Amino acid sequence: MEVxxxxxxxxxxxxxxxxxxTLPSVDELGLPPYRQGLKAxxxxxxxxxxxxxxxxxxxDIVHVHTPFPLMSPAVFRVARRLGVSTxxxxxxxxxxxxxxxxxxxxxxxxxxxxxxxxxxxVRHRCYHDSLAGSAALTVSLALHRGLRTFHRxxxxxxxxxxxxxxxxxxxxxxxxxxxxKPNSVPDPGVRQPDPAAQRYVAxxxxxxxxxxxRTMLDAWQRADHGDLxxxxxxxxxxRDLVGERAxxxxxxxxxxxxxxxxxxxxxxxxxxxxxxxxxYEGGVPLVAMRSLAxxxxxxVSDLENISATVLADDAGVGFRVGNADSLAAVLDSVAGxxxxxxERRRKARLSYEQRYSPTVDLPRLEKVYTExxxxx
Numbered sequence: 241m242e243v244x245x246x247x248x249x250x251x252x253x254x255x256x257x258x259x260x261x262t263l264p265s266v267d268e269l270g271l272p273p274y275r276q277g278l279k280a281x282x283x284x285x286x287x288x289x290x291x292x293x294x295x296x297x298x299x300d301i302v303h304v305h306t307p308f309p310l311m312s313p314a315v316f317r318v319a320r321r322l323g324v325s326t327x328x329x330x331x332x333x334x335x336x337x338x339x340x341x342x343x344x345x346x347x348x349x350x351x352x353x354x355x356x357x358x359x360x361x362v363r364h365r366c367y368h369d370s371l372a373g374s375a376a377l378t379v380s381l382a383l384h385r386g387l388r389t390f391h392r393x394x395x396x397x398x399x400x401x402x403x404x405x406x407x408x409x410x411x412x413x414x415x416x417x418x419x420x421k422p423n424s425v426p427d428p429g430v431r432q433p434d435p436a437a438q439r440y441v442a443x444x445x446x447x448x449x450x451x452x453x454r455t456m457l458d459a460w461q462r463a464d465h466g467d468l469x470x471x472x473x474x475x476x477x478x479r480d481l482v483g484e485r486a487x488x489x490x491x492x493x494x495x496x497x498x499x500x501x502x503x504x505x506x507x508x509x510x511x512x513x514x515x516x517x518x519x520y521e522g523g524v525p526l527v528a529m530r531s532l533a534x535x536x537x538x539x540v541s542d543l544e545n546i547s548a549t550v551l552a553d554d555a556g557v558g559f560r561v562g563n564a565d566s567l568a569a570v571l572d573s574v575a576g577x578x579x580x581x582x583e584r585r586r587k588a589r590l591s592y593e594q595r596y597s598p599t600v601d602l603p604r605l606e607k608v609y610t611e612x613x614x615x616x
Contacts, residue, residue, distance in 0.1 A: 241265075242526070243331065243423050244305045250424075250602045259297050261290060263310045272373075280309040280380040287318045294322050301609050304328040308340070309377065313384040316393035325612050329398040331522040335390065336411040338377040339366035343450060343519035347562075348543075353411050357382050385412070395612045400523025403545040419608055422523060422549075424601035430535040430589055431508020440469035440493075441539075441574060442510035444503055445527050447476035452516030452541065452562070454478065457485045459516075459567035460492065466575040473498050473506055508534035511574050511581055518562050520545040524596070528556075532592035537584035539570050553591035555584060 241262070248258045263286065294302065302319040304311070304326060319326045332340035336353045338361040343349060351360040358378045361367070367374040384390060390413060397418045399405035405418045433439070447453050453476075460470050472482055473495040486492040498506065507513050513531035515538050524546060528538050538556035540547045550556040557573070560566040574581055594600065 241305075243329070246424070246426065247303075247601075247605060250598055250605065254602050254606065259293065259299070261293050272370075278376050280312050280377055281383060282314045282380075283310060283312040284314075286311050287314050290315055290318050291322065294319060294324055299324060300613060302326045306331060308334045308380075312380065313389045313393075316389055317387075320393040325395040326393065327396045327398060327608060327612065328394055330400060330404055330408065333404075333407065333520070333522070335381070335397075335413070336407060337361065337366070338374055338381070341450070341519045342407075346449075346518075348520065350407075353407060356385050356412070391417075396608055398608060401545050401548070403520070403548070404523060419611075421604045421608055422595055422601075423526065423529065424596045424598050425526060425529045425533055427592075427597055428504045428508075428530070428533055431505065432535070432585075433509045433511065437509065438469055439467065439511055439578070440471045440509075441512050441514055441571070442471050442473070442506050442536075443514045443516075444473040444506060445525075447472075447474050447478040447482055449478060450517065450519050451476075452518045454481065455518070455562055455564050455567060456514055456516045457481065457492075458564035459571060460485075461489070462564060463568040463571035464575065465491065465571050468511070468571070468575045469493060471495060471506060471510070473503060504530065504534055507531045507536050510536055511578065512536060512556070513538050514567075515540045515546065516559075516561075516567060517541050517543070517546060519543075524549060529592065529596040532588045532596065535585045535589040535592075537581060537588045539567070539574075549591065549595060553587055553595075555588040555591040 248260060251258050302324050304315055307313050307315055307328065316326050333342045334340040338358050344364060344366060352358040358381060362374045362378050365371050365374050367377050394417065397408060397413060398421050399408060399418055400422050402420055405420050408418050409415045443456060445451050469491050471493045475497050482494050486494045507530060513527065513536055515525055515528045517525065518541065520543055528540065528550065531538050532555055538550055540550050540556055540558050541561040542558040543561050547558045551558055557570050559570050
């Protein structure tokens with residue numbers, strides 16, 4: 241939803257007319273997993289609503305950000321039947337993996353990639369640990385493959401990285417339909433650490449295993465971080481673990497949820513921002529983009545989807561995913577070689593300006609649309 245709102249403002253600011261059509265979140269509706277899965281097969285009510293909206297607004301493009309689970313891929317068929325071109329952004333791996341993460345049992349998993357019937361996902365109950373929900377999502381993907389919804393009715397798939405593009409092609413989507421366009425974030429302005437203030441590294445995000453929270457805390461225990469502090473902003477199911485470590489170690493500070501303005505200050509005044517995710521993410525995480533935007537380098541898991549551009553721009557340093565010793569060694573560097581990390585601040589901001597700023601993103605998005613429309 242955040243990216244949808246941001247791109248809507250980008251397009252409106254660029255002189256385009258935009259109308260949004262959204263559904264409440266799964267949590268708001270309170271649907272059990274099997275009902276979510278059934279909606280993912282064919283949401284008749286929403287398809288009617290979309291048809292009415294298209295007839296009234298007469299758009300050139302219908303850009304679908306998240307058809308799963310509630311809208312269903314049937315929305316692409318509705319748009320095409322009405323003569324409107326469609327684009328969809330791959331914020332996750334739901335077209336290839338019913339869990340959407342390509343992550344299972346503590347490690348990356350691509351067992352379903354390349355299979356029309358995602359039977360391993362059903363066997364492992366990958367959708368919310370529900371057999372019925374997993375089966376329904378699998379039926380949705382198989383049905384719309386069989387109906388050629390993804391091959392015929394979707395005009396362009398927008399992957400956020402080269403890695404995401406290759407994975408979708410491997411899963412059977414025609415290469416000519418998949419383009420790469422990263423997300424962007426608004427420019428918050430550059431921040432600088434106060435030389436007289438306490439030095440620290442920061443983490444901001446959901447406190448869940450898949451985000452690498454345990455790896456980060458274990459690495460902190462093992463690192464020779466000197467007088468550095470670890471400041472953590474966020475909440476989630478790993479809150480008890482974070483609270484225990486913070487209670488036992490005065491160098492760990494748990495901030496809980498904080499405002500967006502405070503997030504930018506937290507990142508901007510940090511030596512580095514930690515992004516220890518253990519799954520591929522849909523693309524470079526928004527938290528990493530925001531860190532680069534304020535001019536703070538990042539420490540990232542060495543998963544290609546997250547780290548490739550960061551490392552290419554020398555806007556941060558990678559470590560072996562899920563490996564606390566590897567991350568501890570990087571933290572030693574942050575503590576012991578502050579000069580090299582200050583040097584990366586300029587590169588971090590440059591990476592943002594060239595890859596993830598609204599200035600470069602609007603023309604990229606317009607190019608996707610105009611090429612699909614034949615230059616119109």
